[in-house]
Amino acid sequence: MTDSLSDIIARCDFLELTDSASLYPHNPGTGLALLQINTPKxxxxxxxxxxxxxxxxxxxxxxxxxxxxxxxxxxxxxxRGGIPLCLPWFGPHPSDSNQPNHGIARTQPWDLLAAHIDEQGRARLKLGLQHQADAQFAHDFNAELTLTLGDTPTLELALTNNSQSAFNASWVMHTYFAVSDISQVRIEGLDGREYADKVAGGARFTQSGPVTFAGEVDRVYEDIQLPVTIDDHNRRLQVAGDACPSVVTWNTGAELAAKVDDIGPGNHTGYVCVERGACLNDTWQVAAGETRRAQMSITLG
Ligand SMILES: O=P(O)(O)OC[C@H]1O[C@H](O)[C@H](O)[C@@H](O)[C@@H]1O
Known part of the structure; x- marks a missing residue:
């Protein structure tokens, strides 16, 4: 039998249950339980x-x-923020436009399966999601996300096909990075690579120099094995992936931000999304019974 959330919290003095009303008192919504993690790191x-x-x-x-x-x-x-996990499809559903954007995992309650501090003083939390085949996704699967939180965060995904036949899964870790000013941000490491431009209906272009943000940018790069770097004037962050060949770069720009309820006028300047995962031509085929794994890590420098 697995431990309950309250058992795990009771055992781990670095975990505390709180809520959005306490941490985000000015935000809209009916309220959400949140877990606070406090370690020396x-x-x-x-x-x-x-x-x-x-x-x-x-x-x-x-x-x-x-x-x-x-x-x-x-x-x-x-x-809208942090690191949503888009799974088991990225973007619109491949065949049914009534289904939500970006899959079902980001809106489901996950179970906290385990938590501890490892020998390097990092908090490790394992979360799980069980899906039974339904009208949204017609295969049973099990997803586990393991967070390792030291001086920097690392996220590991394990996706298991529990059904009798193979399925396709596209997914990304859709990180919203805080930046000082989007107009100063440059994404390095994609020069010369082809991308699908979602602002231009998926038309393909070749990246020239760093990605910059003078308006709406929504691009998918495939088969990227190396880290990409966010240069934000004040700091540089590397976003590395193991088995995360797709990179998505996204910011609404001013015009679209004003139309998106949960972003709002002027708020696009504070973030850039640099996402890593497997979508478009990198989409996973997961055989019956198979487990696929991937890891994304964010480091300074
Ligand atoms: O509004 P959401 O469903 O969270 O999607 C937000 C964005 O996610 C990704 O970056 C996609 O490439 C964008 O096309 C999409 O607009």
Whole structure:
């Protein structure tokens, strides 16, 4: 039998159950339970809704992640900020436009399966989601997300096909990075690579130089094996992936931000999404009974 959430929290003095009303008092929503993680190395906040890391602050350092001032903290909502996990499809559903964008994992309650401090003083939390075949996704699967929170965060995904036949799964770890000003941000490491431009209906272009943000940018790069770097004037962050060949770069720009309820006018300047996963031509085929694994890590420098 697995331990309950309250058993794990009672055992782990670095975990504390809190809620969005306490941590985000000005945000909309009916309220959401949040888990606060405090260790000598970092302070972090996790929503069990979506297994979504909302905040990550290295001790003595600056916050890594952005949460929209309009993020709707409600059960079953998609939370605008932090690191949503889009799974088992990225973007619109491949065949049914009535299904939600970006899959079902980000709006489901996940179970906290285990938590401990490892020998290097990092908090490790394992979360799980069981899906039974239904109208949204016609295969049983089990997803596990393991967060390792030291001076920097690492996220590992394990996806197991529990059904009798293979399925396709596209997914990304959709990180909202806090930036000083989007107009100053450059994403390095994609020069010369082809991308699908979602702003241009998926037309393909070749990246020239770093990605910059003078308006809406929504691009998917495939088969990227090396880390990409976010240069934000004040700091540089590396986003590395193991078995995360796709990179998505996204910011609404001013015009679209004003139309998106949970972003709002002017709020696009504070974030850049640099996402890693497997989508478009990198989509996973997961055989019956197979487990696929991937890892994303974020480091300074
Ligand atoms: O509004 P959401 O469903 O959270 O999607 C937010 C964005 O996610 C990704 O970055 C996609 O590439 C964008 O096309 C999408 O607009």
């Amino acid at each position: 970092c302070q972090a906040t996790l929503a069990l809704n979506g297994a979504q890391l909302m905040r990550f602050t290295p001790t003595g350092g600056d916050e890594l992640l952005w949460v929209s001032p309009q993020c709707n903290f409600s059960e079953g909502a998609s939370l």
